[in-house]
Amino acid sequence: MTQRNWTTRRDDKRARMAAAEAWLDGKVLERDRVGDALQALIRSGDRVIAEGNNQKQADFLSRALAELDPDQVHDLHMIQPSVGRPEHLAVFEKGIAKKLDFAFSGTQSHRIGQLMMDGTIEVGAIHTYIELYARLFVDLIPKVVLAAAFKADRAGNLYTGPSTEDTPALVEAAAFSGGIVIAQANEIVDDVSQLDRVDIPGSWVDVVVEADKPFYIEPLFTRDPRHITPVQIFMAMMALKGIYAEHGVTSLNHGIGFNTAAIELLLPTYGEKLGLRGKIATNWVLNPHPTLIPAIESGWVETVHCFGTELGMEHYVAARPDVFFTGADGSLRSNRAFCQLAGHYAADMFIGSTLQMDADGNSSTVTTSRVSGFGGAPNLGCDARGRRHATPAWANLAPEGDPLARGRKLVVQMVETFQAGLTPTFVDTLDAVAVAEKAGLDIAPVMVYGDDTTHLLTEEGLAYLYKAGSPAERRAMIAAVAGVTPLGLSADATTTQRLREEDKVRMPEDLGVSRTEATRSQLAASSIADLVDWSGGLYAPPPRFRSW
C-alpha cells in the first residue's frame, strides 16, 4: 500500500517560500522585489485574499498584484471582504484574476456592476461579512493572504491597531492551513518592543514588506450634521418614540446614513426631554461615528464595540477607554468578525436605510447601475434564529400566549418614500432581480428580506410589520406608509384606518410627533465644528469635512 502524503499543502508552501528566498531577509522582503516575490509565491488558479476591508486597504500589495504578468499568473480566485480600490478591479481587466467572492464594493460599485455584466468578473457570491469569513474555513480556504498593518517587526508581529478590522479572520484562515501570509506595513521596526502592541502574532505571518506609502484609509462613517434635513429629524423623532422607547431598545447597531446620524444627534436633546437616558441605546456595536460624540459626552452611551475605526476619531477614542475597546497602548482595537457576531446575536436592534423596497418589504441597495454589495447588513439585519437569550426588547416582540414563543431582533428600515431625483423607494420588482439574471448570480442580491423586517419607518408613518397577521396584511401595512408612490396610492383608506385602530400602523399624530417640532435646532450638534467642541478638541476631522 502506498503511503499517502499528508503534507502536500505544507510542502507546496515550502517550495514556494524557497523560490522567493533570494529576496527575503528572514521574513522581510525588499520593497523593490515585491513583484518577483509575488510571482514566486502565487500560482495560477490560487485563491488569494487581498485585504480590502471596509476602510483599511492592502493597496501596496494589490497594486503589485495588478502588475504581475498574466501569462505567468492568471485565473486567480480573489476573495475580498471589500473591493474598494481601482487596482482591485484591474487584476480582472488584465486577466490576472477571473473569479471574485466579496461582500462590499463601496466606491467601486458602478464599475464592478459593469464588469459583472460583461463577464470580465465571474462572481461566486455577494456575501455578508461573517458569511465570507466562515467560508474561508470551509470551502474558500485561501492559499495567499495579502494583509495590511500600521507596523510590523522583523519577526512578523503586526500592529494593526484601530484598523484591525478583518485582519485576524483573514490571516487565521491561511496561517493554519498551509497558506502564505504576506503583510504590508507602513513601517517595519527591528524589535517587538517597538510595536505599540501585537495584534497578529509573528508566527502567523510569513513575509513582511514596507509599503511605499501608508495604506489607504477612507473616512466612510463621517456624516456632516450640516446635511441632516428636517425630514430626517422628523423620522428620527418618530423612531425614538415609536421604536426605541416603545420596545426599550438598549443594544443596537446603526446604519451609516444621515437618518441614523440624526437619531444619534437627537439623543442628548429630544431623547433627554423624553426622559430616555439610561433606558435606551446604552450598548452599541458601531464604528466610532463622530455623530455619536454628543451622546457619549452626555452620558447616554455605556459601551461601543467597533467593526473598524474612523479617521479623525483616534484621539477621542483613546481618551474614552471606558466606552471603547482599547489595547494596553491606549488605541482602539476593532475586530469586524466579533463585532458582526455581536450585531447578529447580542444586539436588540438593527436600524438602517435602503435604496429600494418592494411591496413585500424586501429591500436592496443593488440597482441596475450599482452593485454595492451588502457589507454586514444582511447579518445585522436579520433575526438571529440561533439566539437563546432574552432581553426586554427582544422578548417584547414575542407573540403572546404560546409557551414556546420566542422574541425577535428588531430589524428596522428607515426610508423616505422618494430617493433623490424623485425616484420612488417603493418598487414593483427590485432591480436586484434583473441584476442577478444579467450577471448570472444564483440568487438575487437582497439585502434585508421582508420577513426579517419588523418595522418600516417613513416620513408618512411607522408600520409595525411584525404584528402583521398575514402576508396580505403586511403588504397593506407597507402601502399605508408608502406616501404618494404608486404603491402608497394603492393603499385602501379604510384598511389603513383599521390598521391604525389595531395599533399596527402609527401615523406621526398617533405617536405625538409634530412636523413643526422637527427643526435642525433639535440637533445636539449642527456642524462638524460643533462635534469638535463636544469632543473637547479630541476629534480631528479630515480636511474635507472642515469648514473653518
Add this chain to the structure above:
Amino acid sequence: MDTATLIARESFVERGARERVAGLLDAGTMRELLDPFERLRSPWLAEQDIVTQADDGVVIARGAIAGTAVVCCAVEPAFQGGAIGEVGGAKIAGALELALEDAEAGRPVVPVLLLETGGVRLQEANCGLAAIAEIHAAIAALRAHVPVVGVVAGPVGCFGGMSIAAGLCSQLIATREARLGLNGPQVIEQEAGVDEFDSRDRPMIWSLTGGEQRRATGLVDTLCADDAQAIAAEVAAAVAAGPEDPARVADVDAALARLARIDGDRRAEAEWVRDAFQTPTDDGSDS
C-alpha cells in the same frame, strides 16, 4: 465647554431669517415691513419655472435693541442660496433709504444687515445688481449718522456685490465658519485654474476667506461663536457704539498701501496675506 452649556447653546446659523431677527430684537418690538402677506414675489423667477417665495427671501423688520431703534434686513439663506433679486434687493435698499431719511431728520434708526448670500441672483442679473448698487450707496450715506452693523454667520458666506455691502458696514461680525469674498471658490478656480485655487481644498479656502482670516486681516471687526445669544450681544454692542468716525473704508490711502504690499504673482497663502494686511502704525512701521 461642559455638556450642559453645549446643549443650551442655540445656533444662530440654524435659524431662518425671520427667527434670527426676532432673536436680536427687544421682546415685543418686532414689526415686519412688507411681510409675506404682501406677496411681493420675484416676477422673474416664475418666468423661469422657479418656485418663488412670498417675501422674496428677505425679511425687513423695525424694532429696538436695548431701546435703540433699529431696522433689520435679513437674507434667508434657505431660499435660492440667499441670492439677491430685484424685489428682495429693493426691500433692503428701500429700508436703508428710509433709515437715511429718518437719520437726516434727527430720528436715528440703526440698520442691522444679516447677510448670508452668494451675491446677485443670476436669474435676475442687472435688476438685482441695480438694487445692490442702491444698497451700497445707502450704507455709505448712512454711516455718517449711525453705525451700520453687518453679520455674516453661516456657511453660505457673503459673496459678490453683497460682500462689498459687508465691507461698507461700520461694524462687521462673523463666525469662523462664515466666508467673505468677492468671488466664490468655484468661480476663482474656473477663472484662474485649479493650481491657483482648488475649490475642493476646504482648509485652504477657509484659511483665505474664512472668518478667522478675515478678522486677522481687519476685514471683519468681531469674530463670534455660532451662538444666538453671543451674536445678539455683539450686535447690541455694535448698535450702541454710535457712528464710526472717520469710516474705516474712507481711509483710501491705507487701502492703497495695503494693495501695494501684495505681490500679485505670488500664490495667496494665509500667512503672508495676514502680514500684508497689517495696518501700518503712525510711525510708518508695521504693527
